[in-house]
Amino acid sequence: MAHQNQPKWKGKANAKVEGPKAEQVWPLLEDFFGLNKWFPTLSTCLPVEGISGQPGCVRYCAGFKTPVNNGEEIVNWTKQKLLSIDKAELTFSYSIIDGNVGFNSYVTTIKVVPNEDGCNIEWLYEVEPVEGWTQEDLKTFISSGLLVMAKRMEEALQSSAQTSASS
Secondary structure, three states: OOOOOOOOEEEEEEEEEEOOOHHHHHHHHHOHHHHHHOOOOOOEEEEEEOOOOOOOOEEEEEOOOOOOOOOOOOOOEEEEEEEEEEOOOOEEEEEEEEEOOOOOOOEEEEEEEEEOOEEEEEEEEEEOOOOOOOHHHHHHHHHHHHHHHHHHHHHHHHHHHHHHHHO
8 A cells, every 4th residue: 555645636527518418418327236337348337225316326347448458358346326416517427336447436427518519528536546557547547437438429419410310
């Protein structure tokens, strides 16, 4: 635990969703047990306890790749607990309560922010320094994952809008 007395790593990632409005994107993020639909390389997201979208519920996420895997076939996993959710403000917070990726005292807040031509998704995070990682590794992992999530949501919502329009 060489990192024990170091300050927490904190950061913020942003991704723009072109077209769909914040009110359309929010339900996709609010589905706490559905993260595997959007986050890259995440093969599993299962309920462990509680009801999705209610504070205290816990999900098990596995199969994601990290910048420090170095080609190793490791099944990364975490258990994540929803701490709070505010549907009016389009924001929620969760913490990682267990896992094998070394994220100790990890807390994140995700917020959907409306803008003129769609919305932005903001991902604020803080964590104790992670053994074997740099702050840049963490920033890259979260930022790149969020960009893919935003693109997948944008495409899914535009596709469903086109299907609705042609019906």
